[in-house]
Amino acid sequence: MLPNTGKLAGCTVFITGASRGIGKAIALKAAKDGANIVIAAKTAQAHPKLAGTIYSAAEEIKAAGGKALPCVVDVRDEQQISSAVEKAVEKFGGIDILVNNASAISLTNTLETPTKKVDLMMNINTRGTYLTSKACIPYLKKSKIAHILNLSPPLNLNPLWFKQHCAYTIAKYGMSMCVLGMAEEFKGEIAVNALWPKTAIYTAAMDMLGGSGIESQCRKVDIIADAAYCIFKKPKSFTGNFIIDENILKEEGIKNFDVYAITPGHPLLPDFFLDEQPVIVTKESATHGALPELKEEEAQPPPKPRSGAVEGTFRIVKDSLSDDIVKATQAVYQFELSGEDGGTWFLDLKSKGGNVGYGEPSDRADVVMSMSTDDFVKMFSGKLKPTIAFMSGRLKIKGNMALAIKLEKLMNQMNARL
Numbered sequence: 001m002l003p004n005t006g007k008l009a010g011c012t013v014f015i016t017g018a019s020r021g022i023g024k025a026i027a028l029k030a031a032k033d034g035a036n037i038v039i040a041a042k043t044a045q046a047h048p049k050l051a052g053t054i055y056s057a058a059e060e061i062k063a064a065g066g067k068a069l070p071c072v073v074d075v076r077d078e079q080q081i082s083s084a085v086e087k088a089v090e091k092f093g094g095i096d097i098l099v100n101n102a103s104a105i106s107l108t109n110t111l112e113t114p115t116k117k118v119d120l121m122m123n124i125n126t127r128g129t130y131l132t133s134k135a136c137i138p139y140l141k142k143s144k145i146a147h148i149l150n151l152s153p154p155l156n157l158n159p160l161w162f163k164q165h166c167a168y169t170i171a172k173y174g175m176s177m178c179v180l181g182m183a184e185e186f187k188g189e190i191a192v193n194a195l196w197p198k199t200a201i202y203t204a205a206m207d208m209l210g211g212s213g214i215e216s217q218c219r220k221v222d223i224i225a226d227a228a229y230c231i232f233k234k235p236k237s238f239t240g241n242f243i244i245d246e247n248i249l250k251e252e253g254i255k256n257f258d259v260y261a262i263t264p265g266h267p268l269l270p271d272f273f274l275d276e277q278p279v280i281v282t283k284e285s286a287t288h289g290a291l292p293e294l295k296e297e298e299a300q301p302p303p304k305p306r307s308g309a310v311e312g313t314f315r316i317v318k319d320s321l322s323d324d325i326v327k328a329t330q331a332v333y334q335f336e337l338s339g340e341d342g343g344t345w346f347l348d349l350k351s352k353g354g355n356v357g358y359g360e361p362s363d364r365a366d367v368v369m370s371m372s373t374d375d376f377v378k379m380f381s382g383k384l385k386p387t388i389a390f391m392s393g394r395l396k397i398k399g400n401m402a403l404a405i406k407l408e409k410l411m412n413q414m415n416a417r418l
Contacts (some may be wrong), residue, residue: 002252007233011093011145014085016075016132017102019043020052021203022151025221026099026228027057029147031066036282038088038095040073040081041133043101050204067092073148075102075128078135085135096138097232100129100150107165108149108402118167125152126174127351133178137190146190146236148230152176153196153273154242160393161273172273176242183240192270195227198246200264200269214262214405219347223249223260244274269387303388309377310341314356317347317380327411330405334365349410367399367407380411 008030009306019022019041039054039061046053054070061068078337106117118159137416140146143203152175162169176194183192200206202218227245231238232405258264310312310409311331329349334343346361348354375394378384386408391397397404 001222002229002249002254004029004032004229005233006033007212008035008097008145008229010036011032011096012036012038012088012094013087013097013099013101013232014038014040014095014132016040016073016128016138018099019054019057021200021205022056022224023099023101023220024092025061025225026109027061028064029222029225029229030232030324030376031061031068032065033064036069036092037061038084038092039068039070040075042072042074044072052204056181067241070186073271075132076123077083078131081128081132081135085139089139093229094142094144095136096145096320097147097149097161098133098136099228100130100132100148100152100178103151103175105168105174107168109164109279109398110166112246112398113165113167121167121171125171126178129175129178133182137182137186140190145232147324148179148180148182148190148192149231150175150192150194151196151224152179152194152243153271154194155180155271156275158275158388162322162399164390169273174369179240180244183210186219187239191231191234193231193239193241193243195224195231195243195245196273197224197271198244198274200271214269216266217269218262219257219260219268220262223257226254229324308341310337310345310373311358313377313380314345318354318356321349321356323353325349326354329403329406329410331400331406332361332363333403334361334368335376336368336370337373342373347416365399367397367404369404370396370398382411386411 009413013027013030013035014025015023015037018027018037018039023041027039032039035180039057041054043053044055054346058068058070069088071087073080076082085095102124104121106113106121108117129150140148152172155173155176179192179194186192197219200218201224202215203221206214206218224247227243227248230248231243254344261268262380326349331349331351333347334344335346343358344360345356346365347356348361348363350363371389371394375389379386379389386395390397
């Protein structure tokens with residue numbers, strides 16, 4: 001863990017989405033220096049599934065050594081942003097750092113993303129970041145520290161990051177484009193940077209998205225808080241950077257990253273928008289000017305699945321089913337498999353005791369997964385991570401993404417038997 005230096009004592013940090021998760025972690029790190037924290041978030045009353053409000057966060061910040069100003073702010077509402085900025089300046093005398101952390105996510109493809117969800121992501125991620133920055137900039141320009149930090153990824157134009165969740169990528173990249181433009185526009189006055197995690201970070205939102213058991217594949221929010229703190233210590237000349245948390249902490253001399261893991265030693269889920277996965281390599285494209293596609297790193301081409309491999313896999317899956325698994329999952333999966341021993345298969349984890357079989361399920365599938373038979377067998381035997389298969393385009397998913405992620409836990413339980 002990165003030690004505090006006291007550099008942020010008396011500084012005012014305006015953080016959107018700071019009532020929980022990454023935003024709150026950054027707030028608490030700064031509070032340990034004695035910083036003033038403006039908690040600009042929507043949650044004034046307790047959420048049934050997500051712990052934390054702006055008021056509970058304020059109490060934690062005070063306990064950590066900082067001062068807190070909780071403000072009800074929906075970043076889609078320009079008036080609420082302006083009001084919070086005015087209150088912050090009135091109470092603390094200015095704004096030194098802005099963290100644009102508020103974000104919405106829907107990992108759905110074009111035809112399955114309702115307009116309401118598109119608007120939500122665009123208005124919170126891109127527009128909210130732009131408007132909050134605009135409101136804070138006049139005060140940031142007066143600060144000796146003057147940082148804007150957006151929680152957004154490097155602008156990676158590899159098509160695989162667009163094909164499965166186009167609207168989300170556009171909305172998230174809008175935050176990154178604010179970095180690109182504002183860093184140049186306010187060069188010498190305000191440092192504007194982006195920060196993104198190398199791996200999945202465990203938050204209440206991730207718990208809802210990934211389901212029970214996902215935490216062992218994640219790092220703690222502390223790694224983002226420490227990385228953000230590193231950035232805030234840098235001069236205004238450090239600007240226009242797209243920073244990966246692990247990289248900047250290595251530069252600070254951090255060597256032991258197990259301290260940030262929820263389960264030290266357990267394999268970690270790579271985050272979106274990064275092409276640094278250890279199990280994939282780029283392959284030259286035959287089309288001039290095309291971006292590389294991704295494939296699993298192997299010395300030789302993968303062998304064709306043996307006859308009956310899929311049927312054998314489903315037989316082992318069926319033997320592994322129990323009422324507890326069905327109760328914990330409550331989903332029907334349909335698999336569209338190409339290649340030898342392929343076709344349509346199903347895994348019913350809704351009916352009592354569960355069931356598997358060839359053909360379509362009797363009830364409508366909650367999730368439809370399309371892949372090759374070879375990749376299917378590899379996924380269920382633990383030789384290919386579903387996340388990697390999905391991100392590299394080898395696995396296509398239609399339906400409820402949260403239930404799709406839930407299936408990964410079941411696969412992990414069966415790996416030893418396959």
